[in-house]
Amino acid sequence: MDRLPEPDRRSTTAPYLQVLAELITRIRAGQYAPGDWLPSVTRLQQETGIADRTARKVLSTLMERGYARLSPGMGYYVPDQLPE
Numbered sequence: 001m002d003r004l005p006e007p008d009r010r011s012t013t014a015p016y017l018q019v020l021a022e023l024i025t026r027i028r029a030g031q032y033a034p035g036d037w038l039p040s041v042t043r044l045q046q047e048t049g050i051a052d053r054t055a056r057k058v059l060s061t062l063m064e065r066g067y068a069r070l071s072p073g074m075g076y077y078v079p080d081q082l083p084e
Helices: 015-028 041-048 052-064
Strands: 069-071 075-077
Touching: 015 041, 015 052, 041 052, 052 075
Parallel strands: none
Antiparallel strands: 069 075
């Protein structure tokens, strides 16, 4: 899987929204298929340069929008059913 791009700090769009949009695009395109593990908080930090809190916000927002499920102690994965 390709590295996630760093957010454009000059953009008026918040960094977490930029990373969130990229992950949703990749999920929708099938780059992350149902059952695939999503990047961890640490990996999101390393690849995008976002803070711990921001990475957690990205993952929790994916979950709220139906693009991720949490397996306690394991991480976030793509669910079988995606939102319309």
